[in-house]
Amino acid sequence: MAYKTNVFVTAALLTWSMVGVTAAVAAEPIKIGITGPFTGGSAPMGVSMRDGVKLAVADINAKGGILGRQLQLVERDDEAKNERGVQVAQELINKEKVVATVGFANTGVALASQRFYQEAKIPVMNSVATGSIITKQFVAPENKDNYIFRTSANDTIQSKMIVDEAVGRLKYTKVAILADSTNYGQLGQKDLEKALADKGIKPVAVEKYNLKDVDMTAQLLKAKQGGAQVVLTYGIGPELAQIANGMQKINWKVPIIGSWPLSMGNFIDNAGKNGDGARMPQTFIQDGNTPVRKTFIAAYQKAYKVDRMPSAVSAAQGYDAIYLLAAAMKQAGTTDGPKVREALENLKTPVEGVITTYNKPFSHDDHDAIKPEMVNIGVVKDGRVVLAK
Template sequence: MNRRWSCWMGLWVGVALSCGVAAQGAKPLRIGLIGPFTGPSADFGLPMLNGAKLAVDEINAAGGYLGRPLELVIKDDTANADVGLQQSQEVLKEGVVGTIGFCNTGVAMKSLETFQTAKAPLIVPCATGTPITAKYPAPESYIFRTSARDGIQAPFVVDDIVSRGWTKVAIFADKTPYGEGGMNDVVRALAAKNLQPVFVARFDLGVKDLQTELKAAQAAGANVVFSYTVGPENAVIAKGRQALKWAVPQVGAWPLSFPFFIDGAKEAAEGALMAQTFIAEPSNERRISFLTAYARKFNTKKITVPMAAAQAYDTVYLLTYAILSIRDGNLSGPSVKAALETMPRVYYGVTATHEHPFSKDDKDAITSNMLVMGMVKNGLVTFAYPEDRTRNLFVQRKR
């Protein structure tokens, strides 16, 4: 293990921590982890789980929380909102100091009230629907997030496509809360540039054919397709364009980096563009360390959804940094919330350099300057622009 990671606690906390295994027999400090570890969203739920596990192992090797090992209380929501609600209620019975959870916006939205009512901090590392951190007034909210909300992803992508001259936008969005919110974010981002979509298609999850809608978008003069869905429907759109021999680009938020799209669409996915917080290339020491440790621990050369793994990894560290700043031993929900809002030390993470990631008035850790444009090339996601690869040598800070 990289010594910088294994000794991180003793370097900044200023307490007597040895860089070794957490004390034998010490009572574990429990952290909830909820996500889709089976079912249709497991392709990004499992990397989220693995990223969290990797961080916990590293922190425990460094001494845990004042000698107490961290322990994940893992709950599978199967990407089902009702199951997610039940698992949220269950995890709060397990004595957790905080919960990391949710990949699906609809699943998250149904469970937010459970955490807010219980005054139990929830940090969302994957789900990106803008309403997640907007449901409650920020000063009172116990809902934090370390993924890039669609409210910044959509404008970021719109800025890029407009700069390329692609201003006749067709939006294809599913009918889930994720698709609904993403579509609204794209429409707002276009309106800010005095543009409006030339065509909008809505569809149910599981749709196998969107030829009628694609032909209508083509007839409307669209020169780019902006898709908002998390599953194989993205591939349905790409393969439909290919079948029509309609050579317009497909752009979107981070689900265009998922296996459902890249493996499902195959050559039709080539050239697709999407917003990313993390691209699995060894662009600096932190990312090299993370990618090497992940590959070793999980015996794999490829992370199915690298962003999910990296964001969950950083989230575990951020929560641990927060609770280590609590000097009076009070690990109640309100105390942990306050600690997250006032973190005194910088966390040098994989996706970003987190200096004051949260505040009383801001529960989103990611800002648009932390994003880069990814592009599908030869079945992998790489940097769309050489300058982003260069800029990515330096991990960005919040603005």
């Protein structure tokens, strides 16, 4: 009798032990990578993206997480360097075992790094990088499925908007392009030239500059001598400020219209009054014109003790990326990469973000959540970006 009792007790203890192990496994956090430039000239967009992501994760975790589990961010600084981005991707996949990653602020880093996620069948949500090719790097027929998604406005959208603003609305016919030498700048330049060609216009000057260049006099003089009425830009904040300051130096004042980084804090602050009037496409402007946006802006200001976000666009796009991933995991009932990808491509429930409410934002063949109608033109005015009138 004692023997039977011991058997029952042992069996019960073993059962409870197994239940405990199962519960512990189920309660393990869901690891999500966050990679971007948290230092250097691209830091405003990387830090803002990361901080927007952290706000979203905190909101979701406070409400119980996803699938009964908390979200856990694994942060890595890719330093805006392609080789570092590759290293970070491999570390997040192989060592940290992330189930998804939000990141890539730089087009070149994205193109060099995201192939590792594609091979591992782990979804990536590009939240800042805008190169048109990014979400098309792994499409059919070479690839059956594509694991690369995006919540930023791609350069096809932006270049058309820039040209529509300069040529269509403002009626300029003599246009100069200044673009940096990175993948981002050079791909953007080609997109601009194509958008101009569609309107029958050839630029009077197309000039290139390098990161960390502090003197744009030569490039600006060529644009000025060509009779340019407007300068179109594709670059990052610090060098864009050198363009604005260089125009003041040679006593040449024409409008600057360019891609979204003209809204970055390190353009606005370094250019000062010379940056006023610069125009750019924006998915999000720091304006609490809806309850969701007002709450988001207030939470960001309180959490990070700032008035103006270093890059409001990046913060909002990072925030929304997490909510889209969370919705996909909830719908899929799992964090399994292929099933999360399938859910992202067919989200059944609208997802409320700060940029928009996303209603079926992706399909199998379209992994860009941001559509042209979601993007507005912003303008720098007195140290802030406001909606252009």
